[in-house]
Amino acid sequence: MGIRKSLILILFALIMLIFIGLSIVLGYTHTSLKTAIDAFTVFDGSNEHIIIKTVRLPRALIAAAVGASLAMSGVIMQTLTKNPLASPSILGINAGAGFAVVIAVSFFQFSNLQAFAWISFLGAAAAASGVYIIGSAGREGLTPMKLTLAGAALAAMFSSFTQGVLVLNESALEQVLFWLAGSVQGRSMSILGSVFPYLLAGWIGALLISGKLNVIAMGDDVAKGLGLRIGLVKVAAALLTVFLAGGAVAIAGPIGFIGIVIPHITKKIIGIDHRWVLPLSGLLGAILLLAADIGARYIIMPQEVPVGVMTALIGVPFFIYIARRGFGAR
Structure with missing residues (x-):
């Protein structure tokens, strides 16, 4: 069984590398595989190589990094909340990040993507922290229902505030509209580099707690009976969702549905063991966002559709399917 699952991971890792290659080659400016290889081996300064x-x-x-992070954060969120439709938006991470960026643009005149990345990361972290503080209030402590509510x-509150500010400030709307739609276009390696340590910590941390998530998925009573320190695990998982989802939103804006769709597909392929679900979800999330981004280049060429729109087109039918079938979180 372990050999079969390892082969599945290797297969999808190769598929991810293929899609990375396709993303490098395909686009409005015609290039070939040979041109791409030459750009790294015998760079000549041509427009194609640049x-x-x-x-x-x-x-x-x-x-690839954003897709992997969103998918892995979706797995963790669905396990913690026992909600099969949980995603970064369910904890207010997307809304908190968007509100922080809108405030920065409207009142402090921030305008570059590098600044957007850090501001949105802080907004996502603040929103997630607020959700966990509110969800932990009361004698019962942190429960899936309280966390979801x-x-x-908070997501509704931040979204309302964001819309209110944008209505009053049309210039801010023009600056942040494309970011709020979710896109990987125009992002530089410096933006990825500034957030990458947090993403890497999230990936490693998720794999380290994967075994404990298996116990959490069995229910809090069972987990307590097995001696698991539930509170500590949930706090660690919350921090990882901030690193993963917050970092992804900081780079690309609020991209939806990957965190909802991928965990369910992964479990159909490889089972419910989080030690396998998390790495495969990362690979599938990367593949999905790469494929969506490639498709976004061709829909209305020479213009591009924001990749967040493409993931919505893919995710909405699956979202409806999950809701109608009533999948339970596992």
């Missing part, structure tokens, strides 16, 4: 090295390679790596309430 585009490949400075635009498409960073874009492909950012799409707190996340929905």
